[in-house]
Amino acid sequence: MDATPPTLLDLSTYLLSKTGKTARERLATRLAAHDLRLWHMAVLAALADFGPHAQRDLAARLGIDSSDLVRVIDDLAAADRVERTRDTTDRRRVQVTLTPAGRTTLADLQTEARIVQADLLAPLTPAEQAQLHALLLRVHLSADRP
Amino acid sequence: MDATPPTLLDLSTYLLSKTGKTARERLATRLAAHDLRLWHMAVLAALADFGPHAQRDLAARLGIDSSDLVRVIDDLAAADRVERTRDTTDRRRVQVTLTPAGRTTLADLQTEARIVQADLLAPLTPAEQAQLHALLLRVHLSADRP
DNA sequence: CCGATGTCAGATCCACTGAAATGA
């Protein structure tokens, strides 16, 4: 009595949406143990990969509303994971920089993410997992720039 | 300045979550043109695939909260896409049945879903799309029963 | 026990404020 309707299982759209939601929820649960949410991790990752950003640029990169980003950064700054500094040449801007503690936190979160991933993708062989990743990556890159 | 952090792109968890969200949003937009949302489609599909359900069983099958299902069925019943009838043997139960109009609607929604899917998966060859579908299906089936 | 109503928390979106830069 609990099987999913085949009509839906036939749709890749449905499977993507559903497994995506599962992945999201499981990761969010893990991050909650660190008192963080998905956006916190995304911000830390962006700063680690691309260096300090003005808040506006960070919001544009991550596709988050800048008013919401303010609150995410409030949290991270309160825990000394990022640092806010006024831009000296344009005093409207605030540079956001990753702290060493933030870098450590990010590494922990990545470990959590890999645990979730290993668990979720357990039914696939490593080769299949890599295949899935490659396919998803291509879909993502094309969907992000239509 | 708008590239996604590689730290995130390395995580299948992230790609699943992100592309899943994209798929969901695009389909939801399409369904909104019919004044319907994703749960409406899921309910129609379940009724088409498995026949009439009591509301409680339908909620269990779809993994939706029964209080939310009530309102979804309210909408569908108001548009004559499903019909509510009291169970004669257990008068607490309400049987929900698909109407011919509901079946037609479902077919329309499936068409919409395939359009979204063709668009989203356009960067992949048909063989790759089938591969992605098969992999996602296995992940979904295992994730649904942990 | 089952369907139905009400409510609450989280996320996203949108409008706005005040300070600071830009340019006519």
Add this chain to the structure above:
DNA sequence: CTCATTTCAGTGTATCTGACATCG
């Protein structure tokens, strides 16, 4: 140089969704 306009961080809020709690 002045004033209007634009840009930026930050605040407040409306809306929508999903989870829960309770009622009949």
